[in-house]
Amino acid sequence: MDQVLIEALEVDTVIGVYDWERSITQRLSLDLCLATDIRAAAERDDLSLTLDYDAISRRIGRFANEHDFALVETFAERLAAMLSEEFTIAWLRLTIRKPGAVANARAVGVMIERGSRPEMT
Ligand SMILES: Nc1nc2c(c(=O)[nH]1)N=C([C@H](O)[C@@H](O)CO)CN2
Numbered sequence: 001m002d003q004v005l006i007e008a009l010e011v012d013t014v015i016g017v018y019d020w021e022r023s024i025t026q027r028l029s030l031d032l033c034l035a036t037d038i039r040a041a042a043e044r045d046d047l048s049l050t051l052d053y054d055a056i057s058r059r060i061g062r063f064a065n066e067h068d069f070a071l072v073e074t075f076a077e078r079l080a081a082m083l084s085e086e087f088t089i090a091w092l093r094l095t096i097r098k099p100g101a102v103a104n105a106r107a108v109g110v111m112i113e114r115g116s117r118p119e120m121t
Pocket residue numbers: 015016017018021070071072073098101102
C-alpha cells in the first residue's frame with residue numbers, strides 16, 4: 001500500500017477543555033499517512049494523479065484556524081472526515097500531538113485510522 005506522508009505539520013488553533021485554553025491559540029503537531037496508489041503519478045510524473053501534500057497541508061492549516069474544539073479527539077475525527085470528503089483518500093492514519101500540555105511529557109494526543117486499508121499489491 002502506497003502512502004503520501006506529512007510529518008510534524010504544525011498548526012495553531014484554539015483547543016482545550018479548561019477555561020484558560022478557550023481564549024488562546026495553542027500549537028498542535030500532526031503526522032499523516034495517506035493511502036493512495038502513486039504508480040500512475042510516478043509513471044507520468046504528474047502531480048494531478050496523486051495526493052498533493054502541499055495543498056493538503058494548507059487545507060489543514062485553514063481547518064485549524066476555522067475551528068475551536070475542546071478535545072484533540074474531536075479535532076482528529078473532524079479533520080479525518082474533512083480530508084476524506086475533499087480528497088481521494090481510501091485510508092488514513094492521523095496522529096495529533098499537543099506538545100507541553102502535560103507536565104513531564106513531551107507531548108500528549110491521539111492517533112486514529114479511518115477508511116479501508118487497501119490490499120498490498
Ligand atoms: N483524552 C484527552 N484528554 C485531555 C484532553 C484531550 O483533548 N483529550 N485535553 C485536556 C486539556 O485541554 C489539556 O490538554 C490542557 O493541558 C486534558 N485531557
